[in-house]
Amino acid sequence: MPESVHSQDPDQSMVDAEQPEQEVVSNDPILEERQVVVLPGATDTAASFQFEGEGHTMGNALRYAIMKNPAVEFCGYTIPHPSDAKMHVRIQTTDSTTALEALEKGFNDLMDLCDVVTEKFTSARDQFNAESGNRMEV
Amino acid sequence: MAPLVPSQEELQRRRIIGINAETVTNIPSTDFPGHWPGESHGWAVDEFQKVEFHRNDQFEASFSLIGLDASVANAFRRILMAEIPTIAIEDVFIHNNTSVIQDEVLAQRLGLIPLKGSVEGINWMQWFKKATEEGGEEDGPCDFNTIVLHLDMECYKNEHAAKDEQDPRKLYTNAHVYAKDLMFTPVGRQEQYFVGDGAIAPVNPDILIAKMRPGQAIQMELHCQKGIGADHAKFSPVATASYRLLPDIKIERPIIGDDAKKFAKCFPKGVIGLEPVTSAEAAQRGSGYEGHSGEQKAVVKDAFSDTVSRECLRHDEFKDKVKLGRVRDHFIFNVESTGQFDSDVLFLEAVKVLKLKCNRWKRGLTDLMA
Numbered sequence: 001m002p003e004s005v006h007s008q009d010p011d012q013s014m015v016d017a018e019q020p021e022q023e024v025v026s027n028d029p030i031l032e033e034r035q036v037v038v039l040p041g042a043t044d045t046a047a048s049f050q051f052e053g054e055g056h057t058m059g060n061a062l063r064y065a066i067m068k069n070p071a072v073e074f075c076g077y078t079i080p081h082p083s084d085a086k087m088h089v090r091i092q093t094t095d096s097t098t099a100l101e102a103l104e105k106g107f108n109d110l111m112d113l114c115d116v117v118t119e120k121f122t123s124a125r126d127q128f129n130a131e132s133g134n135r136m137e138v
Numbered sequence: 139m140a141p142l143v144p145s146q147e148e149l150q151r152r153r154i155i156g157i158n159a160e161t162v163t164n165i166p167s168t169d170f171p172g173h174w175p176g177e178s179h180g181w182a183v184d185e186f187q188k189v190e191f192h193r194n195d196q197f198e199a200s201f202s203l204i205g206l207d208a209s210v211a212n213a214f215r216r217i218l219m220a221e222i223p224t225i226a227i228e229d230v231f232i233h234n235n236t237s238v239i240q241d242e243v244l245a246q247r248l249g250l251i252p253l254k255g256s257v258e259g260i261n262w263m264q265w266f267k268k269a270t271e272e273g274g275e276e277d278g279p280c281d282f283n284t285i286v287l288h289l290d291m292e293c294y295k296n297e298h299a300a301k302d303e304q305d306p307r308k309l310y311t312n313a314h315v316y317a318k319d320l321m322f323t324p325v326g327r328q329e330q331y332f333v334g335d336g337a338i339a340p341v342n343p344d345i346l347i348a349k350m351r352p353g354q355a356i357q358m359e360l361h362c363q364k365g366i367g368a369d370h371a372k373f374s375p376v377a378t379a380s381y382r383l384l385p386d387i388k389i390e391r392p393i394i395g396d397d398a399k400k401f402a403k404c405f406p407k408g409v410i411g412l413e414p415v416t417s418a419e420a421a422q423r424g425s426g427y428e429g430h431s432g433e434q435k436a437v438v439k440d441a442f443s444d445t446v447s448r449e450c451l452r453h454d455e456f457k458d459k460v461k462l463g464r465v466r467d468h469f470i471f472n473v474e475s476t477g478q479f480d481s482d483v484l485f486l487e488a489v490k491v492l493k494l495k496c497n498r499w500k501r502g503l504t505d506l507m508a
Contacts, residue, residue: 123189125191
């Protein structure tokens with residue numbers, strides 16, 4: 001398959017952003033080095049993004065989150081070649097938003113979900129531990 | 139126009155994946171905007187209903203996540219197995235190995251030994267940066283990226299062994315090398331983190347590493363580093379991490395008498411119970427119970443424990459009387475830790491990793507916008 005991504009293009013290369021305070025930042029240098037690029041042929045409302053080093057884990061969850069957005073007409077993901085660690089996400093939206101915004105909303109939504117899952121998991125666990133602790137004492 | 143809200147029955151129907159004798163039906167989720175005309179289905183975080191715990195031990199946790207989509211549940215499962223960082227033996231420096239087990243085989247065995255230690259300390263540890271082909275330089279082992287273990291064993295004859303002794307463990311000293319023989323040497327700040335019970339040690343001290351005979355010896359230095367399961371299975375923090383969907387059994391028409399007993403036998407114990415048909419039920423016309431007052435009928439007691447073997451679908455007498463299925467958004471997780479972290483902590487770590495990845499990619503997007 002011909003390489004269609006111009007990751008050397010300086011306009012698309014990624015520079016480390018200023019990290020906002022308080023946010024959880026990974027200390028994983030491998031994760032930080034990876035790039036996201038827009039594949040050629042993109043318009044505002046229809047674009048394909050390429051994520052380096054991602055797989056089905058992120059791809060499918062992200063696809064679901066983006067498809068839940070009413071302004072998104074189409075979202076799909078693919079790993080074009082199994083030996084090439086690259087994941088493509090295709091997003092087509094209505095005129096009310098852009099593909100990039102839909103992608104960002106997808107990430108935000110997933111992060112919100114992670115918070116809710118953590119919170120409910122922790123409280124359910126604490127309650128379970130307390131109850132089984134009581135049972136043992138009896 | 140306000141969005142249409144489907145009836146409870148319709149929503150329940152959509153939640154069940156049909157499991158039939160030869161086919162599985164209603165597989166893909168349809169809760170997307172635009173799929174059902176007039177209905178909303180937009181993103182709503184409160185679709186995630188709750189977590190129910192079934193078991194919470196150090197080495198095994200079982201819990202239900204209710205109200206998730208398979209894509210998200212699967213992301214958690216995949217992260218549990220392949221993307222949570224753990225510490226394992228990575229570099230083995232062999233000073234001497236005269237045992238019969240070859241250097242490379244021994245090194246591979248050592249790598250797979252699960253280690254435990256202060257969780258705080260393990261989280262404090264950083265990645266060991268390896269030299270890359272592009273000319274990236276190696277960090278070199280430091281206290282924050284490498285834990286050093288030593289294995290120094292020599293086998294010799296036991297003078298006090300009985301004359302007719304056959305057991306090599308009594309006949310010789312150090313005939314067997316176990317995981318407990320790995321000696322931890324703290325360096326620098328590791329002395330603050332890995333002290334007392336928090337010291338680095340194998341989770342299972344009785345793992346057999348090698349066997350020796352008098353005159354043989356093993357001397358080596360082992361460097362443990364941080365890594366993830368995607369790189370090598372030895373870094374995977376779980377023995378297994380899996381989920382299944384909650385089984386759903388619907389008895390649509392009465393199963394009575396001997397049939398009920400046979401029906402119960404098609405399932406694991408406790409899944410199907412037998413109850414007498416009440417006189418009120420028997421009096422009701424068209425219920426199928428007419429004239430069967432006092433007989434035993436089959437009722438679903440505990441669908442959770444079912445294995446969905448479909449055995450009941452093989453018998454003609456239950457034809458059209460029972461419907462098997464699974465609940466689409468009820469995931470029963472089972473996480474078995476190898477011991478470095480507690481099982482419940484591992485799941486929380488998995489959620490954290492997913493969030494971290496989202497956050498990192500979101501930051502990457504800011505440059506695309508410019």
